[in-house]
Every structure is written in structure tokens, then in C-alpha cells.
Amino acid sequence: MSGIQAATRLHLTKKNMTFGVPLQIVGLIAVISALIALIIWRAGGLPGSEEWIDGARSNGGMAFGLLGFLVYMGVQSIATTFPFALTLGSTRKAFVGGTLVWAAVTSAYLAVIYAVLLLVELATDHWFAGIYIFDVYYLGTGDLLILLPTVFLGSLGALTIGALFGASWARFGNRGPVFLGAGLAIGLLGLLALVLPLITGSVLDGFRLWWLAVAAVVIIAVSAVMTLLLLRSAVVR
Amino acid sequence: MTQAIELQSVTRRFRNDNALEDVTLTVPDGAICGLLGRNGAGKTTVMSLISGQDRPTTGQVLVDGEDPFENEAVLSRISFVRDNQRYPDDYFLHHVLSIAPEFAPSWDGELAAELVEGFRLPRKPAIRKFSRGQLSAVAIVLGLASRAPVTLLDEPYLGLDATARGLFHDLLLRDLGRHPRTLLLSTHLIDESDSLFDHVVLMDRGRVVLRAEAEEARRLAMCVSGVADAVQAFCADYPVLRSHSIGGLRTSTITGRLDDDARSRAATLGVQLKGASLQDLAVAYGSGDSLQDSSKEGISA
Numbered sequence: 017m018s019g020i021q022a023a024t025r026l027h028l029t030k031k032n033m034t035f036g037v038p039l040q041i042v043g044l045i046a047v048i049s050a051l052i053a054l055i056i057w058r059a060g061g062l063p064g065s066e067e068w069i070d071g072a073r074s075n076g077g078m079a080f081g082l083l084g085f086l087v088y089m090g091v092q093s094i095a096t097t098f099p100f101a102l103t104l105g106s107t108r109k110a111f112v113g114g115t116l117v118w119a120a121v122t123s124a125y126l127a128v129i130y131a132v133l134l135l136v137e138l139a140t141d142h143w144f145a146g147i148y149i150f151d152v153y154y155l156g157t158g159d160l161l162i163l164l165p166t167v168f169l170g171s172l173g174a175l176t177i178g179a180l181f182g183a184s185w186a187r188f189g190n191r192g193p194v195f196l197g198a199g200l201a202i203g204l205l206g207l208l209a210l211v212l213p214l215i216t217g218s219v220l221d222g223f224r225l226w227w228l229a230v231a232a233v234v235i236i237a238v239s240a241v242m243t244l245l246l247l248r249s250a251v252v253r
Numbered sequence: 254m255t256q257a258i259e260l261q262s263v264t265r266r267f268r269n270d271n272a273l274e275d276v277t278l279t280v281p282d283g284a285i286c287g288l289l290g291r292n293g294a295g296k297t298t299v300m301s302l303i304s305g306q307d308r309p310t311t312g313q314v315l316v317d318g319e320d321p322f323e324n325e326a327v328l329s330r331i332s333f334v335r336d337n338q339r340y341p342d343d344y345f346l347h348h349v350l351s352i353a354p355e356f357a358p359s360w361d362g363e364l365a366a367e368l369v370e371g372f373r374l375p376r377k378p379a380i381r382k383f384s385r386g387q388l389s390a391v392a393i394v395l396g397l398a399s400r401a402p403v404t405l406l407d408e409p410y411l412g413l414d415a416t417a418r419g420l421f422h423d424l425l426l427r428d429l430g431r432h433p434r435t436l437l438l439s440t441h442l443i444d445e446s447d448s449l450f451d452h453v454v455l456m457d458r459g460r461v462v463l464r465a466e467a468e469e470a471r472r473l474a475m476c477v478s479g480v481a482d483a484v485q486a487f488c489a490d491y492p493v494l495r496s497h498s499i500g501g502l503r504t505s506t507i508t509g510r511l512d513d514d515a516r517s518r519a520a521t522l523g524v525q526l527k528g529a530s531l532q533d534l535a536v537a538y539g540s541g542d543s544l545q546d547s548s549k550e551g552i553s554a
Contacts, residue, residue, distance in 0.1 A: 019325050021355075022355040022356050025352060025355050026352050026355070029348045029351055029352045030341065030343060030344070030348065033342075033343065092341070092342050096339060096340070096341045096342045097341045099338070099339045100338070100339065100340050100341055100344075102304075102305075102306045103306075103333065103334055103335070103338060103395075104352065104353060104355075104356035104357075105328040105329050105331060105332070105356045105357070105401075106328070106356065107305075107323045107324070107325050107328060108323060109323060110325065248323075251301075251306070251307050252301065252306045252307070252335070
């Protein structure tokens with residue numbers, strides 16, 4: 017078995033963490049979304065009306081509710097697993113490769129779960145009650161071709177960014193995430209200061225969704241490379 | 254004899270501290286080598302370098318003639334579980350037992366099961382809730398069942414009860430008999446492991462102060478005890494590694510062979526004489542007195 021395969025399996029041994037907990041969080045967000053819809057209905061909202069649909073489709077719960085957990089999963093995929101991976105005999109390179117494969121598997125799993133539940137939502141005319149959970153603006157308004165890459169790349173981005181923070185901790189201890197977070201914040205603000213004046217109306221008019229996909233791929237690749245660079249010199253103590 | 258492990262002039266510096274300083278040592282293929290020394294002597298750092306978990310600041314580390322760092326082929330032949338090993342969050346024993354074979358080509362599931370049973374390792378609580386002794390037992394399971402050609406055991410006795418230590422000894426000897434491998438074992442319970450070792454490396458403050466075959470090491474020094482003046486008189490012609498006195502009585506560990514001349518002189522002066530055990534040597538070199546005399550550094554038999 018290759019080192020990358022073995023490292024992937026190392027992450028997948030905790031099946032509940034990879035496959036069970038995200039599903040539970042999705043279920044919890046769905047219940048909360050349904051309860052909010054119920055409250056709005058009780059407050060006078062009219063399910064099926066144009067206003068109702070527009071408001072319901074702005075529900076960002078399913079798009080953002082998992083992000084925190086995914087970042088945590090990314091952090092622990094490195095911070096607490098890296099020492100054990102080296103103990104088992106993994107190389108740093110194989111470990112980072114296996115972690116990336118595991119993150120891709122997890123992201124694909126979530127994308128499929130979201131897609132199936134979107135299809136169920138559409139087939140049941142929004143759960144028979146005008147409840148919009150997956151058919152929302154952030155996830156492509158019912159378009160599978162937008163939902164699938166959005167969930168996959170969004171999840172993979174969150175996991176790899178979390179892994180990068182975990183690697184910074186493994187390399188520099190408590191100072192790592194602090195300096196990395198501060199560095200990223202300063203870098204982003206500097207980039208905005210440089211780029212904002214260049215964003216004119218014509219640029220915004222020409223905006224395409226695939227730009228976000230390209231940005232996500234770049235973020236994922238940069239995070240993975242930086243994770244490897246940090247772990248190459250990290251010492252297990 | 255081919256060398257399984259070689260460290261050549263290895264220094265490992267952490268910021269301003271030298272964890273290891275100019276360490277040179279070899280462990281022959283198939284040897285059972287005791288890595289002895291006080292806390293902070295550098296034992297775990299040495300093992301960490303051998304297992305590719307760390308890189309030397311200067312010098313060279315070789316396992317089977319190759320640099321282990323990022324070397325998948327070499328790492329698959331090494332087993333090293335550190336004494337304060339961290340496990341992934343919410344990891345249970347069954348997680349460890351299911352993933353270890355993926356990395357260890359020679360993993361023996363039956364031996365692992367026998368060890369788990371013998372140590373009475375619980376399957377239910379997460380590993381982070383294990384006691385110190387149970388954590389040591391998990392490390393032993395990983396170390397022995399992996400059947401790695403180069404096995405590094407870091408303080409395997411920590412927290413183990415007497416029964417568990419006996420079980421570890423028995424199964425270690427049985428398994429080494431059936432599947433010989435190179436074993437490097439660090440421990441503070443030297444007397445309990447003394448009979449296992451055919452080689453010893455003694456470290457103090459990041460330096461190797463003694464490396465020798467175990468039999469030769471035992472002949473390098475002796476312990477003399479008795480009335481202080483008589484002991485001092487006996488020791489006059491020997492380099493003293495360590496001395497301590499209680500009232501008018503004194504015990505000294507000295508470098509020198511326990512031969513007929515020494516026995517005859519001891520009888521004349523009325524002092525007790527015995528060969529130093531590995532434990533005596535470790536205590537003597539760890540006391541710091543011996544390092545004042547640089548001629549004793551890096552004694553190699």
C-alpha cells in the first residue's frame with residue numbers, strides 16, 4: 017500500500033467523525049431552518065408567495081453552517097494526527113498527500129449528500145411546506161451543476177485552510193496560528209486596498225461564477241503546499 | 254558485523270540548547286541495545302532522529318545505511334512510539350489496532366491480540382483517558398506487533414505494574430527469539446532490563462559517555478564500600494566516577510577491572526568490592542562527577 021493510501025486510511029479510521037458528524041450537523045441545520053420557516057409562517061408569512069420564496073432562498077444556514085466544523089476537522093487532521101502518523105512510519109509528504117485525499121473524499125461525500133437532499137427537496141416541493149434549505153441562492157438556486165462544485169470546493173477549501181492552521185501550530189506552537197491568522201488578515205486587507213480601486217462597474221458586470229471556482233482551487237493548492245512546507249520542518253515533541 | 258543504526262557526529266540544537274552534542278554511536282544489526290541516561294540526557298531525541306521524526310542540525314543519521322528522513326522504505330522498517338505519544342482526537346484502541354497494519358508490513362495481529370489481552374487493555378474509553386501504564390502498554394503493542402526490523406522502545410516500563418512488566422519481558426524475549434530484530438530500548442529500570450542487553454549506550458547531557466558491549470561495560474567499573482578512609486585509600490589509584498558517604502561509611506564507583514590485584518588490595522584494606530552493574534554505571538555517569546574528567550567521554554569498548 018502506498019504511503020498516501022495509508023495516510024488516507026489513517027484519517028478514515030474515525031468514520032463517525034468523517035461521515036457521521038457532518039450528517040448530524042446538516043440534520044440540525046435543516047431542523048433549525050424548518051423551525052425558522054414555521055416562526056415566519058406563524059408571524060404572518062405566506063408560503064409560496066414571491067416574497068416568501070425570495071426570503072427563504074436567502075437562507076445561508078446550509079451554505080455556512082458546516083464551515084466552522086470543517087475548519088476544525090482540518091485543524092485536527094494535522095494537529096493531533098501528524099504525530100501519530102509519523103509514529104506509524106508515514107513520511108511528511110505522504111501524510112500531507114493522504115490528508116488532501118481524505119479532505120477531497122469528505123468534500124465529495126458532502127457534495128453528494130447535499131445534491132441528494134436538494135433533489136428530495138425539489139421532488140417534495142420543498143418538503144411539502146415551502147421550506148427552502150438546499151434550494152437557496154448561495155447553493156445555486158436548485159441548479160445541481162452549481163451546487164456540486166460549490167459544496168465540494170467550499171468544503172475542501174475549509175478543510176485545507178484548517179489543515180494549514182493545524183500545520184502552523186505543529187511547526188510553531190501557539191504562535192503559529194496567531195501569526196498565520198494575522199498575516200492572512202493583513203495580506204487580504206492589503207490586497208483589497210490594491211485591488212478595490214480597479215474593480216469598476218465593467219469588471220462587476222463581467223463577473224463569472226467560475227472565477228470563484230478558480231480562486232478556491234488556488235486557495236486549496238496554496239494551503240496544501242504551505243502545509244507541506246510547514247510540516248517538513250515541524251518537530252514532534 | 255553490519256550496523257543497523259549509525260549516528261555520526263550528530264548535534265541537535267533547539268534554539269540555544271544543544272539537545273545532542275557530537276553524538277557518535279552504532280548499533281549492530283540484531284543487537285539488543287540499552288539506551289541509558291537521566292531525564293534530559295537526549296535518549297528520546299536520539300530515537301526521534303533514528304525514526305526520521307526529526308533531523309540533526311549537523312552530522313548524519315543512517316538506518317540500514319540510509320538516511321531515514323522522508324525515506325518511506327526505511328521508515329516502514331522502523332517502529333518508534335515515544336513515551337509521551339499523542340493520539341488523534343477521540344481515538345480508541347480499535348482505531349490503533351486497525352490502522353497500524355496499514356503501515357507495518359510485518360504486523361502480527363495475533364501477537365497484538367495476545368498483548369492487548371495480557372495487559373488487559375480496555376476497548377471502551379478513548380485512549381486519552383488511559384492511565385500512564387495503559388499508554389505504555391499501547392506503545393508496547395505497537396512496538397512488538399509491528400515486528401519492525403528496527404524497533405525503538407522509549408521507556409516502555411513507565412507506569413506498568415510488576416505483572417505487566419513481567420509479561421512484557423516474557424513476550425519480548427519469546428518474540429525476539431522467533432523474529433530477531435534490532436532493538437533499542439531506553440529505560441530507567443535498568444536492573445530489570447540488564448539481562449536483556451547485549452550492548453549499552455550511556456548518555457548524559459546530550460553526549461554519549463559510554464558505548465560498549467554489555468559484558469564489557471559491566472567489567473569497566475567496580476563499586477567499593479566500607480569505612481571512608483579505607484575506601485579513599487583503595488580509590489587513590491583509580492578514576493572515581495561517583496562517591497557518596499553516610500556517616501563514616503563511603504561507597505565509590507570507580508573505573509577499573511575487578512581482577513585479583515583489586516581483590517587482594519580490598520582484602521588488605523578491609524573494604525567490600527563488587528563489579529558495577531549497568532545501573533551503577535548509569536547512576537555514576539549521571540551524577541555529573543564523571544563528566545568533569547573529559548578523558549571518560551565517549552568510552553567505547
